[in-house]
Amino acid sequence: MESLGQFEQIVLTAILALEGNAYGVTIHAKVEELSRPKKATRGAVYATLDRMEDKGLISSWLSEPTKERGGRSRRHYRIEKFGEKALRDSARTAQRLVETIAQNLGGLAWKPR
Amino acid sequence: MESLGQFEQIVLTAILALEGNAYGVTIHAKVEELSRPKKATRGAVYATLDRMEDKGLISSWLSEPTKERGGRSRRHYRIEKFGEKALRDSARTAQRLVETIAQNLGGLAWKPR
DNA sequence: TTATTATGTCTACAATGTAGACAAAATGGA
DNA sequence: TCCATTTTGTCTACATTGTAGACATAATAA
Numbered sequence: 202m203e204s205l206g207q208f209e210q211i212v213l214t215a216i217l218a219l220e221g222n223a224y225g226v227t228i229h230a231k232v233e234e235l236s237r238p239k240k241a242t243r244g245a246v247y248a249t250l251d252r253m254e255d256k257g258l259i260s261s262w263l264s265e266p267t268k269e270r271g272g273r274s275r276r277h278y279r280i281e282k283f284g285e286k287a288l289r290d291s292a293r294t295a296q297r298l299v300e301t302i303a304q305n306l307g308g309l310a311w312k313p314r
Numbered sequence: 315m316e317s318l319g320q321f322e323q324i325v326l327t328a329i330l331a332l333e334g335n336a337y338g339v340t341i342h343a344k345v346e347e348l349s350r351p352k353k354a355t356r357g358a359v360y361a362t363l364d365r366m367e368d369k370g371l372i373s374s375w376l377s378e379p380t381k382e383r384g385g386r387s388r389r390h391y392r393i394e395k396f397g398e399k400a401l402r403d404s405a406r407t408a409q410r411l412v413e414t415i416a417q418n419l420g421g422l423a424w425k426p427r
Numbered sequence: 428t429t430a431t432t433a434t435g436t437c438t439a440c441a442a443t444g445t446a447g448a449c450a451a452a453a454t455g456g457a
Numbered sequence: 458t459c460c461a462t463t464t465t466g467t468c469t470a471c472a473t474t475g476t477a478g479a480c481a482t483a484a485t486a487a
Contacts (some may be wrong), residue, residue: 204352206443206474207320215409217418225434235414236407238319238376245476247435253472262387266484267420270434273483292415293382298327301348302405305330317474319443338465358445360466365443379453384463386452 203256203290212249213236213288216259216278224264224275225250250278258284316369318404324348325362328402329372329391337377337388338363363391371397 205213214232229246233239253259254260264291266274280288318326328335328344342359346352366372372391379387393401 205439208475210411214382214414218414220418233377235410237405241475242477243435244437244478248475251436267433269433269484270486271484272433273432273434275434288415289419292412292419294352296412298323299405299409299412301327301331302401306402306405334450354444356445356466357444357468361444361468364467365453380464382464383455384453384465386463386465409484 205287208249209253210291212246213223213284216280223278258287321362322366323404326397329393336391346383370394371400
């Protein structure tokens with residue numbers, strides 16, 4: 202019953218949100234968006250992607266190079282069933298925490314959107 | 315701009331939820347409740363409490379022994395302002411994740427109370 | 428060709444997470 | 458009295474996750 206680390210959860214969520222356009226650079230950008238105002242380095246993202254691939258949470262493949270300035274082939278990632286389940290589970294716990302915190306600490310003042 | 319680890323977040327939330335009755339045993343129980351079905355050992359909880367006290371997120375003091383069978387003095391914990399802020403911040407990020415996951419993965423099947 | 432952009436790999440370390448043995452205080456019952 | 462039991466806490470050692478940044482490579486424009 203492994204469970205996701207915090208950063209793993211964020212990276213996985215980023216891949217999910219990118220629907221089919223998930224590779225190093227876009228994932229890194231989405232991770233920073235999700236964890237704002239905290240920064241993340243590319244190294245951190247790639248290391249986590251590697252580990253998650255080893256564990257079978259995600260899989261990857263190389264695409265053809267693009268035509269943009271400097272564009273070269275990219276390693277794309279997608280979530281496996283196993284990763285989806287892990288993410289779902291971790292989201293339940295996260296939700297439980299958020300509710301408990303909101304109840305006890307009062308308005309978090311986030312606007313849902 | 316330190317940010318809370320996953321387990322730190324859970325332990326902090328447990329202290330919060332226990333309002334004034336937070337010490338090793340009750341915290342451990344609440345942590346397991348919050349992270350169900352995952353288990354946690356007492357060692358993990360205490361190690362995390364120590365680290366968070368070092369960082370000034372929480373503080374602790376010893377209470378008088380109680381009259382129950384085997385009851386001895388307990389180390390009670392409470393959250394400091396700094397810890398409260400850290401928890402609030404981490405809750406915002408968690409909420410952002412949960413929303414993103416729910417949007418992309420569909421019903422998490424939690425009832426928001 | 429070389430500078431520049433986009434992309435990815437690697438290494439090494441710091442921080443966090445975890446298990447489980449051990450210790451000690453209190454007290455009820457032999 | 459003193460020992461077994463309950464409650465509580467400490468400690469050690471290690472595994473996993475998180476992070477920074479240097480380095481490498483491919484493509485192309487100039």
